[in-house]
Amino acid sequence: MNTPLPPAAAGAAVAPGVVPALETRGLRKEFRGLLAVAGVDLVLQPGTRHALIGPNGAGKTTLVNLISGHLKASGGELFLYGENITRRPEHRRTRLGLVRTFQINQLFRQLTVLENVLLAVSQRTGASRNLWRPLGRYEALADEALAILASVGLEDDALRRVAELPYGRQRLVEIAVALGLRPRVLLLDEPTAGVPSGESEPLLEALRALGRDLAILIIEHDMEMVFRFAERISVMMNGSLLREGTPAEISADAAVREAYLGEDDHVRSL
Amino acid sequence: MHGVDSRALQARAYLAQRHRWRLGEALPWALAIAAFFAFPNSVFVGTQVLILVLFALSLDLILGYAGIVTLGHAAFFGIGAYAAGGLSAHLGWNEPLSGLLFAGVCAGVIGVVSGAILLRYHGLALIMLTLAMGIMLQEAGNAWDSFTGGYDGLYGIKPAPLLGRFENDLYGYHYYWYALIVLLLMFLLSRRVVHSPFGASLLGIRENPARMPAIGCAVLWRKIVVYTLSAFMAGLAGGLFAQSNAYVTLEVFSFARSGTVLIVLILGGTGRLYGAFLGGAIYYLLEHNLAKLSPEFWQFGVGLVLLGVVSLRHNGLLGLQEHLLQRIRRRT
Amino acid sequence: MLHALTSILFDGLAYAMMLFVISVGLSITMGLMGFINLAHGVFAMAGGYVTVLLMYDAGVPFFVSLSVAFVSVAAASVLAERLIYARFYDSSELDQVLMSIALVFMAIATCTYLFGPDPLPMQLPPYLKGQVELGFRSFPTYRFFLICVGFVMIALLVLVFDKTLIGARIRAAVDNRAMAQSVGIDVRRLFTLTFAVGSGFAALGGGLAIDIVGLQPTFAIQYLVQFLIVVAVGGLGSIRGAFAAALIIGIVENAGKYLWPEGGGFFIYAITVVLLLLRPEGLYGKG
Numbered sequence: 001m002n003t004p005l006p007p008a009a010a011g012a013a014v015a016p017g018v019v020p021a022l023e024t025r026g027l028r029k030e031f032r033g034l035l036a037v038a039g040v041d042l043v044l045q046p047g048t049r050h051a052l053i054g055p056n057g058a059g060k061t062t063l064v065n066l067i068s069g070h071l072k073a074s075g076g077e078l079f080l081y082g083e084n085i086t087r088r089p090e091h092r093r094t095r096l097g098l099v100r101t102f103q104i105n106q107l108f109r110q111l112t113v114l115e116n117v118l119l120a121v122s123q124r125t126g127a128s129r130n131l132w133r134p135l136g137r138y139e140a141l142a143d144e145a146l147a148i149l150a151s152v153g154l155e156d157d158a159l160r161r162v163a164e165l166p167y168g169r170q171r172l173v174e175i176a177v178a179l180g181l182r183p184r185v186l187l188l189d190e191p192t193a194g195v196p197s198g199e200s201e202p203l204l205e206a207l208r209a210l211g212r213d214l215a216i217l218i219i220e221h222d223m224e225m226v227f228r229f230a231e232r233i234s235v236m237m238n239g240s241l242l243r244e245g246t247p248a249e250i251s252a253d254a255a256v257r258e259a260y261l262g263e264d265d266h267v268r269s270l
Numbered sequence: 271m272h273g274v275d276s277r278a279l280q281a282r283a284y285l286a287q288r289h290r291w292r293l294g295e296a297l298p299w300a301l302a303i304a305a306f307f308a309f310p311n312s313v314f315v316g317t318q319v320l321i322l323v324l325f326a327l328s329l330d331l332i333l334g335y336a337g338i339v340t341l342g343h344a345a346f347f348g349i350g351a352y353a354a355g356g357l358s359a360h361l362g363w364n365e366p367l368s369g370l371l372f373a374g375v376c377a378g379v380i381g382v383v384s385g386a387i388l389l390r391y392h393g394l395a396l397i398m399l400t401l402a403m404g405i406m407l408q409e410a411g412n413a414w415d416s417f418t419g420g421y422d423g424l425y426g427i428k429p430a431p432l433l434g435r436f437e438n439d440l441y442g443y444h445y446y447w448y449a450l451i452v453l454l455l456m457f458l459l460s461r462r463v464v465h466s467p468f469g470a471s472l473l474g475i476r477e478n479p480a481r482m483p484a485i486g487c488a489v490l491w492r493k494i495v496v497y498t499l500s501a502f503m504a505g506l507a508g509g510l511f512a513q514s515n516a517y518v519t520l521e522v523f524s525f526a527r528s529g530t531v532l533i534v535l536i537l538g539g540t541g542r543l544y545g546a547f548l549g550g551a552i553y554y555l556l557e558h559n560l561a562k563l564s565p566e567f568w569q570f571g572v573g574l575v576l577l578g579v580v581s582l583r584h585n586g587l588l589g590l591q592e593h594l595l596q597r598i599r600r601r602t
Numbered sequence: 603m604l605h606a607l608t609s610i611l612f613d614g615l616a617y618a619m620m621l622f623v624i625s626v627g628l629s630i631t632m633g634l635m636g637f638i639n640l641a642h643g644v645f646a647m648a649g650g651y652v653t654v655l656l657m658y659d660a661g662v663p664f665f666v667s668l669s670v671a672f673v674s675v676a677a678a679s680v681l682a683e684r685l686i687y688a689r690f691y692d693s694s695e696l697d698q699v700l701m702s703i704a705l706v707f708m709a710i711a712t713c714t715y716l717f718g719p720d721p722l723p724m725q726l727p728p729y730l731k732g733q734v735e736l737g738f739r740s741f742p743t744y745r746f747f748l749i750c751v752g753f754v755m756i757a758l759l760v761l762v763f764d765k766t767l768i769g770a771r772i773r774a775a776v777d778n779r780a781m782a783q784s785v786g787i788d789v790r791r792l793f794t795l796t797f798a799v800g801s802g803f804a805a806l807g808g809g810l811a812i813d814i815v816g817l818q819p820t821f822a823i824q825y826l827v828q829f830l831i832v833v834a835v836g837g838l839g840s841i842r843g844a845f846a847a848a849l850i851i852g853i854v855e856n857a858g859k860y861l862w863p864e865g866g867g868f869f870i871y872a873i874t875v876v877l878l879l880l881r882p883e884g885l886y887g888k889g
Contacts, residue, residue: 068484094486106484108477114281119474120485128467128487131495135467136286146281155277159284181485339696387879393695394638395882398834401827402871402878409868525827529703536700566715573707580700581689 019082021046021215022098022185027066027076029059036062038239039076044185046081047212051230052219055259059239060219061103064187068100069093080185095124097184101174103193103219109163113154113173116162117145120180148179152206168199175206186210188218192225204229227251235259289465298547302450306443314442314514319554320449321510324456326535326546328503333532334540335464336496337476338389341397341528342404345384346377346501348523350508352411352418353377355518359426360417366429370452370509377505378498385497389490392479401525408523423519427512438514445514452510456503460543463499472496476541533576539586548587608739610857616745618845618852619752620814624807624825625832626759626844627800633776633839635793637687638695640702642804642829643822644709648675649805650817651713654722664727668809676802683797706822713819721816744813751810755803759841772796776839777888828855831874837884846885850877 022044029037037059044050052060065071067078069090077086080098088096108116121141122128149155152172157165162173171191178186191207192200207229210216220226226233226247233250235242243249243256250256305316325347332338350373357363357372388399411418418424431437436444463469474482475489482489512518521527530553538549561568584590628642649671656667682705690701730747733740763769775782775789783789808821815825828851835850836843851870858866877885 070484089488090483091486091488094484100484102481102484106478106481108474108481110477111473112284114284115470118285119470122467122470123486128471131463131466131468133467134286134289134462134465135470136282136289136465138285138467139282142281142285143278146278158277158281177485333696339699341699391878391882394632394834394838395878397638397695397699398830399875399878402831402874405827406868406871406875409871413862413864413868415864525823532700533703566711568711569707569714570711573704573711576700576707577686577704580693580697580704583693583697 018046020044020079021048021081022067022217023079024063024067025077025079027063027078028074029062029066029071030074035239037066040236040239040241042234042241044215044217045232046215048215049229049231050215050217051226051233052217052236053221053223053226053233054236054242058236060236061189062239063236064100064189064217064219068098068187070100094181097182098187099178099181099183099185100187101178101189101191103189105167105170105174107162107170107173107177110161112159112161113149113165113176114142114145114158116173117148117176117180118142120177121145121148124181145180148176151179151209152176153202166199168195168203171195171203172206175203179210183214185215185217188216190219190221192220192222200225289461295544298544299454306446310441313446315554315558317442317446317449317510317514319551320446320453321507321514322531322534322554323546323550324449324453324510325504325507325531326538326550327453327457327460327543328500328507329531329535330540330543330546331460331464331496331500331503333535334542334545335469335476336472336493337479338493338497339397340400341525341532342400342402343500343504343531344523344525344527345400345404345407346381346504347508347511347527347531348407348411348520349377349380350374350505351512351518351522352424352508353505354509355424355427355512356417358428358513359424364428364430366432366448366513369429370506370513373509373512374502374506377508378502381498381501381505382494385494385501389493389497401528404523404525404528408520411520411523418520419518421520423517424512425517427516427518429513429516438516442514449510449514452506456506457543459499460503463496464543468492468495473541533572535586536576537579537586539588539590541585542588545586545588552587605739606860610860611853612741612749613745614853614856615752615849616748616852617814617856618848618850619748619755620807620811621828621832621851622752622807622845622848623755623810624804625829625836625848626755626841627796627803628829629833629836629841629844630772630776630839631793631797631800632833633837634772634779634789634796635691636838637691638698638702639687640699640826640830641705641709641822642801643824643826644706645675645679645801645804646808646811646825646829647709647713647817647819647821648678649808650812650821651717651722652805653809654724654812654817657725664730668806671805671809672802675805676798679801680794680798683794687797706826710819710822713822717819719819721818722812724812724817726813748810748814756841756845763841768792768795773839828870831870833884835874835877835884837887839888840884840886843884843886 020043024040024042026039026041027037028035028039040063054060062071066073069088073086077084079085080093080096083096085093085096085098108119118141121144122138125141127138127141146155146158149158152175154169154172154176157169162170165173175191192203195203204225218229230247232244233247234244235250235256237259242259243253245253302320306313309316329343332340353376354369354373357369363369384403388396391399412420429438432444432448438445471487471492474487475492479489508522511522534549534553535545537553538545538547557568560571579586582590584593624646628639631637632639652671652674653667656662656670657664662670686705690698726744730744732743734743734746736746763773771782771787771792775787775792779789831851832844832847836847850873854869854873858869
């Protein structure tokens with residue numbers, strides 16, 4: 001039952017009758033006796049901007065790896081717009097529109113920026129199954145790749161090799177590649193990680209510019225960014241979800257403050 | 271608006287020029303043709319060079335483009351050699367072109383079956399599996415010496431004249447063109463595949479195999495496809511070997527042969543198709559002339575040069591050439 | 603029947619011990635640095651040549667020759683490690699394979715040039731020749747000696763690894779190099795040490811192996827595959843794994859030779875393939 005996506009109102013709780021973009025039920029991961037993710041129930045509404053925060057080692061990246069299929073879950077279920085994708089391998093989930101970026105850049109460093117995005121685009125359209133027609137003849141794909149680069153401000157670097165770019169701009173390529181897959185749900189794993197604070201504005205701009213047809217889950221440590229960007233926040237600790245709510249609710253929550261946020265000035269002021 | 275359009279043209283131009291034919295690409299073929307007329311007494315040697323180049327080209331597809339490291343590629347060469355040789359010596363089917371195709375297909379079939387199993391593995395496990403499989407074939411061939419002739423070799427290979435007219439005479443003239451045409455066809459096929467979107471995905475698999483599933487790519491079947499194509503081509507090389515030499519021994523499966531083709535490709539440069547040509551020609555000709563003088567010095571020299579090439583990290587002679595050209599361009 | 607069976611087991615065990623002594627160093631160093639070293643057989647071969655030369659040209663007794671082989675090759679390996687190997691620690695697998703193959707070629711060529719391509723003869727000291735009575739039948743003394751040496755080595759290694767500080771450090775670094783470094787373990791120096799000792803053991807094994815398999819310049823590459831199989835099938839960085847794999851190879855190799863002389867070699871590789879398909883990280887490797 002697919003109702004049309006309502007505009008996401010900031011601070012909205014679960015809207016009745018709307019199929020969540022992403023839903024996990026009891027998602028678990030065990031590593032040789034260590035429970036890294038302990039039964040997580042997470043719901044992402046369509047078009048949302050949802051942040052996942054928590055101390056290091058809380059299991060956030062592991063959770064993203066489980067959702068994307070990079071790691072196999074020990075238990076639990078996963079739904080993408082109502083479809084049960086628990087058994088689907090990683091590449092099939094991506095094809096269904098569930099796309100993730102990596103905390104440490106996972107790019108094709110010796111290829112140009114354009115070729116990186118082109119790989120994603122040609123993969124999505126099925127062009128990459130063609131063994132005969134030269135890639136240079138796929139002009140529409142090249143145009144699309146370039147348009148994506150333009151949308152994140154990378155059009156000037158299109159023909160430069162990724163390895164030659166500064167780290168902050170490589171991070172943008174990471175996002176551009178994800179966009180090349182036309183995601184319905186986008187999982188961003190610490191997009192500003194490793195980016196010098198002077199270079200993070202273009203990144204934030206790019207994230208801001210993303211459309212509302214896209215549900216975004218973002219893992220972040222930069223609290224300022226989280227409170228600027230997110231409409232809902234989930235707090236994760238020791239493999240479980242501690243709390244979930246609006247930024248205001250989370251920053252006011254005593255348990256969260258004690259466990260994680262600390263009595264920081266700028267948090268208190270929110 | 272205007273600026274974006276010019277960039278779009280630039281991007282398209284960049285992609286388009288990758289598959290365009292360049293003038294320099296005629297060089298190896300011109301040289302191959304010229305060599306035939308310049309060295310009429312060494313034509314047989316020339317045929318063996320072409321066979322080695324084809325073999326190295328097949329390895330480039332999997333190693334240079336898909337990043338699959340194997341120490342047992344001679345397995346496919348050997349299968350092709352014994353398929354073509356056995357067809358003639360045991361079954362009396364002497365038509366060379368169909369025999370060659372049979373050799374390629376046999377190797378290709380083994381390629382797809384072994385690939386479907388082995389290509390799920392990586393690193394040391396894959397290296398050991400390919401190494402062990404190559405040696406297994408050699409041992410199996412030794413045990414089945416009624417077919418293979420063991421280490422004494424398979425005699426009685428009598429290829430009939432090509433197309434009914436061109437026979438493999440003492441000078442080997444016809445077989446030189448036979449090998450050259452086969453090499454050309456396989457090269458054209460490889461070039462097409464490598465410049466296609468499929469070929470681009472192979473580069474992705476080579477550069478970052480972990481990222482590929484995350485962009486929706488099912489890696490395994492692609493590896494199997496290129497592995498099968500590579501096996502087919504190596505099988506053709508083996509078949510040509512059997513037909514041109516009219517003799518095959520178990521040495522075709524040896525680790526030495528797998529190692530040699532690897533060194534040849536590394537020497538010339540991987541991932542460039544032409545590295546096979548450069549490496550193959552240089553290696554074979556040097557070996558043919560120097561190894562006779564002193565096998566120890568030759569072997570030491572190969573080791574030393576290999577160490578040098580790997581230390582330089584410029585990807586063989588072609589890579590070195592590109593590096594030097596870039597440095598010159600930066601100066602000017 | 604029983605005689606054949608006990609012969610196979612006994613010879614297999616002796617062969618396994620030889621493989622183990624040579625390969626255990628390779629397993630530890632590969633587990634420690636993840637470095638694919640195809641030139642390990644060169645150290646074994648060098649040990650063989652040093653042993654034979656000392657015994658023949660200088661009349662040095664067997665055990666002293668073996669000791670000198672151990673020390674000299676260990677020292678030479680440190681040189682090789684600092685000058686050549688260290689530059690390739692961060693290289694791709696392929697580059698490491700190629701670089702070590704290059705060393706093998708150069709070593710084989712050098713040995714052929716210096717000593718000729720033919721196997722060098724080996725004369726064991728008289729007390730190691732002949733047969734020894736072990737209960738219900740007699741066995742070749744030398745093989746019995748090899749088996750004893752093997753057990754002593756296993757005991758020594760297990761002792762060092764399980765009971766000493768340095769053994770604990772090595773185990774930690776094999777398990778998780780980054781973690782070990784952050785706890786203050788100097789992994790680089792540890793590696794140089796294990797590389798030296800491992801190469802020394804290889805030399806020792808090479809010297810011991812001469813009577814069993816003969817010594818010629820192609821030794822380094824001929825038996826390389828078996829050393830690699832021991833390491834890959836056993837699991838990188840595992841003494842138990844190296845021993846288990848060596849045992850399997852040794853017994854299968856000898857059984858093959860007895861039962862099926864023309865095709866016996868096939869089985870080692872078939873078993874290797876099966877075991878690696880089932881457990882690619884090795885029997886005792888990190889899963």
